[in-house]
Amino acid sequence: SFKQVLVATIITLLVVLLVNPGYGLLAFLGVALVSWLAAHLVLRLLPGLTGDVYGAINEIGEVIVLLIFSAWLS
Numbered sequence: 001s002f003k004q005v006l007v008a009t010i011i012t013l014l015v016v017l018l019v020n021p022g023y024g025l026l027a028f029l030g031v032a033l034v035s036w037l038a039a040h041l042v043l044r045l046l047p048g049l050t051g052d053v054y055g056a057i058n059e060i061g062e063v064i065v066l067l068i069f070s071a072w073l074s
Contacts, residue, residue: 023072030068031061 016024038057042049 023068027065027068030064034064035061 013028016028035057038060039049039053042053046053
């Protein structure tokens with residue numbers, strides 16, 4: 001439900017802000033944007049989101065976080 005998504009988002013945002021406010025927030029916003037865009041694209045092509053689509057979006061999000069933090073550490 002929307003309430004569960006909101007609570008999970010708030011908890012994630014709080015952890016991000018406690019661990020690394022600068023790049024953590026950038027990673028959070030990057031993943032949120034790319035996840036929304038990917039879901040929007042899939043919904044234009046398919047009638048719904050499947051477990052495989054959620055898994056692919058999750059993997060894309062992980063790559064975004066790894067790229068942002070590897071750039072930060074360089």
